[in-house]
Amino acid sequence: MSDWVLGLLSHDAAGLLLAAIMLLPGLALIKSGRRRVERRGRWAAFAVGFSMSLLSGLMVIGALVHLAQTRQVAAKYPPPGRFVDVGGHRVHILAEGEARGRPTLVWFAGGHTGGYAIHNLHRRMVGQFRSILIDRPGTGWSDVGTFPRTTAKEADEMWAALDAAGEKGPFVLVGHSFGGLLSANMARRHPERVKALILLDATPPDTIVYGPVLGALGDMRRDALFGGLLGLFAIDYEKLKGTPPPPPPVAKLLATIDRELGAPGEAVRELEKSPAAHMASYSIYRELSPAGLASVAWNTVVYDGDLSPLPVFLVAPGDLKEFGTLNEAANAEQREAMRMQRFFAATRERYLATSVNSERVVAPEGTGHNFPYEAPAFVVATVARAALQ
DSSP: OOHHHHHHHTSTTHHHHHHHHHHHHHHHHHHHHHHOOSHHHHHHHHHHHHHHHHHHHHHHHHHHHHHHHHHHHHHHSOOSSEEEEETTEEEEEEEESOOTTSOEEEEEOSSSOOGGGGHHHHHHHTTTSOEEEEOOTTSTTSOOOSSSOOHHHHHHHHHHHHHHTTOOOOEEEEEETHHHHHHHHHHHHOGGGEEEEEEESOOOHHHHHHSOOOHHHHHHHHHHHHHHHHHTTTOOHHHHTTOOOOOHHHHHHHHHHHHHHOHHHHHHHHHTTSHHHHHHHHHHHTTSSHHHHHHHHHHHOOOTTTTTTSOEEEEEOSSSGGGGGSHHHHTSOHHHHHHHHHHHHHHHGGGGGGOSSEEEEEOOTTOOTTHHHHOHHHHHHHHHHHHHO
């Protein structure tokens, strides 16, 4: 889908425009039906035109409901921080705590989500450090900005947001999963402003380019696109597609994340039901395919030695158990499944080659990719040690 279409669909009122586009040909068919002499053609034109007009009316109702819901969410969840201008668009930033001569922490959650999605770690650190959460464009309270959305573009925008907010650093960048790829990009662009880079099981580009095609990544792009499109008409795509209940271990993990995040987690879920959040996610998730990442690789991938001599801490589980739960590995024959697990484990470690001053930190036993929510005290201690080292 073209970027200008994504930009159009990211507006909350786009549903009304789509309804009008549906209505105009419907009215034209009704009008043409009146002019037809042949009875069969007249009724066919009337039927199609009436159906299109009726659908347009339902779309208008759905679009108005969506706009009302958007106003309710905005009233219920006011921005906790402040807005800064980045390229003519508002970016929301929450900065709390005093630096006291220590480096400033900047956090990025996994996925394409706002800062509140990692608030559980931020709130534990504001008593010791200055700690910052930034809503990536299209997430949280930030404007969506321009399309396409890319990791490289957002790395520049995050630095611009820190500058606009008057934050001087030096900074310790902490990123989980896809937020780790963003943090690494930021560090590569301005290593002189970074005291340390902490990657919490960051997304490894090699996994995308060289690994087996992961259905979950395709699902992320599809869900983002259809979730945003149907959301314009107040239709919940997740409910519509009838997602089955998660297996017990996943349900337990989701409950842990909800408990850890509390009210900020609820705000994230509601705010990021917006079309802007969905379209921004769809746009940037196009990087998560071999062709998509190859098209932006030079500006996105952090290569061996790119960060030297910056201190880089790779924090991740130390075993292969979680990789075995992937559908691709679970459905493969044993030898191929073991090859996949070795591949995923090896590509995870590649970030250690980005700097001669790197350190591998093993997450607590029994935790998985989402250990920032399963073992927050461990993460806080690791970040504090790296920041003060």
